[in-house]
Amino acid sequence: MTKFSDLNLDPKVLQAVAETGYDTPTPIQAGAIAPALEGRDVLGIAQTGTGKTAAFTLPMITLLGRGRARARMPRSLVLAPTRELAAQVAENFDTYAKYTKLTKALLIGGTSFKDQDKLIDKGVDVLIATPGRLLDHLERGKLILTDVKIMVVDEADRMLDMGFIPDIEEIFKRTPFTRQTLFFSATMAPEIERITNTFLSNPAKVEVARAATTNVNIKQGVVMFRASAKPREATEKRALLRALISAEGDACSNAIIFCNRKADVDVVAKSLNKYGYDAAPIHGDLDQSHRTRTLESFRDNKLRFLVASDVAARGLDIPAVTHVFNFDVPSHAEDYVHRIGRTGRAGRSGVAIMICSGRDEKNLEDVERLVQNPIPRLDNPLGVTAPQPAEEASTTDAAPKRSRSRSRRGAAKDMPAANTPAPVAEQDVQSPEAVATAPTPATQKAAEKAPDQVADKAADKAAPRPARQPRETAKPARDDQPARPRYQDRRDNGPRIIGMGDDTPSFIAKSFEERAKG
Structure with a gap:
C-alpha cells in the first residue's frame, strides 16, 4: 500500500x-x-x-x-x-x-x-x-x-x-x-x-471512480410526497421533513438540508427553529461574514442543522456530517452527487434522504439515469394525507354553494338563488306547451290590477315581430347643415375619376382601338 x-x-x-x-x-x-x-x-x-x-x-x-x-x-x-x-x-x-x-x-x-x-x-x-x-x-x-x-x-x-x-x-x-x-x-x-x-x-x-457515481458508504432513499391540497403543499412538506429528522433519532447528530431556491432556504430554517430544531440558513444572498460564521458554527458542532442552497453543495469538507436531506430534488442531476457527498466522507458512513413531490418526478428520473441505479423508495412517516377523489366529489356535492346577495342590508342572504329551479312534484309535471302558456305568479298578480294591460302585452308577444330595419348610415340633417353620410372622407379630392382618366397608357388605348376596328 x-x-x-x-x-x-x-x-x-x-x-x-x-x-x-x-x-x-x-x-x-x-x-x-x-x-x-x-x-x-x-x-x-x-x-x-x-x-x-x-x-x-x-x-x-x-x-x-x-x-x-x-x-x-x-x-x-x-x-x-x-x-x-x-x-x-x-x-x-x-x-x-x-x-x-x-x-x-x-x-x-x-x-x-x-x-x-x-x-x-x-x-x-x-x-x-x-x-x-x-x-x-x-x-x-x-x-x-x-x-x-x-x-x-x-x-x-x-x-x-x-x-x-x-x-x-x-x-x-x-x-x-x-x-x-x-x-x-x-x-x-x-x-x-x-x-x-x-x-x-x-x-x-x-x-478513480466512474463519473457521477455516488459513495457506496452513503445509504440513500427517497420519499414520494403528495399534498392533501395545493395550498397546503409547502406546510405539509416541511412537516414531512421534521418527521424524517425525528425518525432518524440520535443517529442524526447533524445534517445539511438542501433546497433549490434561496427563498425556501430561509423559510425552512425559520420553520425548523420554530419547532425546536437548531438550524441556520446559508445562501448566496447572505453577507460573506455571516456565511463564514454560520459554517464555523456548524463545523464546531455548535449548530445542528445547516439549511443551504447549492452554494454549499460543492467542496465543503466537514467530515462529521451524518445526514443530508434533499428538501427538493435538484434541478441538475449532477448536483445530487455533490449534495450527498457532504456525508460519508473520509471512509465514514452517511445517510441521504430526499423528498420528491409530483413536479419533481422528472428530475428524479434524471438523477437515477445519471447514477445508473434506482434510489430506494421510503415510506412516508406521516402516512397518506391526501383525500381520495371520491371523497372530494361527495364533499362537493353535499354542500352546494349559496348565491351571494348584492343587497347592502343582507336581507336576502339566505334566499335561494334566482336561477335555481324549485323542486317539482311528480304529479305537477306538465307538457312543454302547457308550461310555455302557463302564467307566471308575477303575470297573475299584474293581471288582477290591470287585466287590459296584461292582455295587450300578451298579444304583443304572440304577434310576429317586424323585420329588423337596416341601420341608417346618415344622421338627420339639421336646418342649417345638409346631411352627411357616416365615415365619409371629408377631404376634397377633386372630381371622381373613372378608370385611368387621362393617364391611360398608349399601348392599352391602342389595343382597344384595334379591337373596335376588328
Whole structure:
C-alpha cells in the first residue's frame, strides 16, 4: 500500500501531513501527486469527498519550495467556483504549508479590494480566487499572470453549471503557455472535455471512480410526497421533513438540508427553529461574514442543522456530517452527487434522504439515469394525507354553494338563488306547451290590477315581430347643415375619376382601338 512518504514530497510537507493524522493517500491523491511532481498536466476525475484538494495542494507546495514571488505576479493560481470552496482551499494550504515560507492571497467577493491589493502588492506564491473577483483585479490592472507556473481548476463541472466557462477561458489566455495545469472535476461533461483538449497538453488522466457515481458508504432513499391540497403543499412538506429528522433519532447528530431556491432556504430554517430544531440558513444572498460564521458554527458542532442552497453543495469538507436531506430534488442531476457527498466522507458512513413531490418526478428520473441505479423508495412517516377523489366529489356535492346577495342590508342572504329551479312534484309535471302558456305568479298578480294591460302585452308577444330595419348610415340633417353620410372622407379630392382618366397608357388605348376596328 502506498504511503505519503513514498510520493517524493518535501519533508516539511510530510511533517505537516503527519500532524493531520493521515499517512495513507486516497486513490485520487496517489494517482495525481506523482505525475504532478514530474511537471505533467493532470486531469483528475473523482467523486466528491475523495481528497481532491490535497491531491493538488501537496505537490504544488513541494514544487514552489524553490523561488520567490514578485509583486503583483503570483507564481501559482487556484480557481474555485464558490467563496466557501476557495476559503477551504486556503485553509488546506495553511495546514500543509505551515513549515514553509510560502505566502498566499485569497481573492473572493464580499471582502475589501483594499486589503486584497495590499497582499498582491507584497507578492504571493499562491493565489486562490473565484473567477469573478480575479477578473475584477485583472481589469483594474492590479494583477499580472505571466509568471504563473502552476494553474489549478477545482470543481470544473460546477464552474460549467455556474456559467464560469467563458471566464475560465479568458483567464487561461492570460497565463503563459508553458504553465502546468491541474484540472479536477467530479463529472466529465462535453464542454469540460472540450476545455481540457484545448488547454491541457498530454495530461495524465487519473480516474478513480466512474463519473457521477455516488459513495457506496452513503445509504440513500427517497420519499414520494403528495399534498392533501395545493395550498397546503409547502406546510405539509416541511412537516414531512421534521418527521424524517425525528425518525432518524440520535443517529442524526447533524445534517445539511438542501433546497433549490434561496427563498425556501430561509423559510425552512425559520420553520425548523420554530419547532425546536437548531438550524441556520446559508445562501448566496447572505453577507460573506455571516456565511463564514454560520459554517464555523456548524463545523464546531455548535449548530445542528445547516439549511443551504447549492452554494454549499460543492467542496465543503466537514467530515462529521451524518445526514443530508434533499428538501427538493435538484434541478441538475449532477448536483445530487455533490449534495450527498457532504456525508460519508473520509471512509465514514452517511445517510441521504430526499423528498420528491409530483413536479419533481422528472428530475428524479434524471438523477437515477445519471447514477445508473434506482434510489430506494421510503415510506412516508406521516402516512397518506391526501383525500381520495371520491371523497372530494361527495364533499362537493353535499354542500352546494349559496348565491351571494348584492343587497347592502343582507336581507336576502339566505334566499335561494334566482336561477335555481324549485323542486317539482311528480304529479305537477306538465307538457312543454302547457308550461310555455302557463302564467307566471308575477303575470297573475299584474293581471288582477290591470287585466287590459296584461292582455295587450300578451298579444304583443304572440304577434310576429317586424323585420329588423337596416341601420341608417346618415344622421338627420339639421336646418342649417345638409346631411352627411357616416365615415365619409371629408377631404376634397377633386372630381371622381373613372378608370385611368387621362393617364391611360398608349399601348392599352391602342389595343382597344384595334379591337373596335376588328
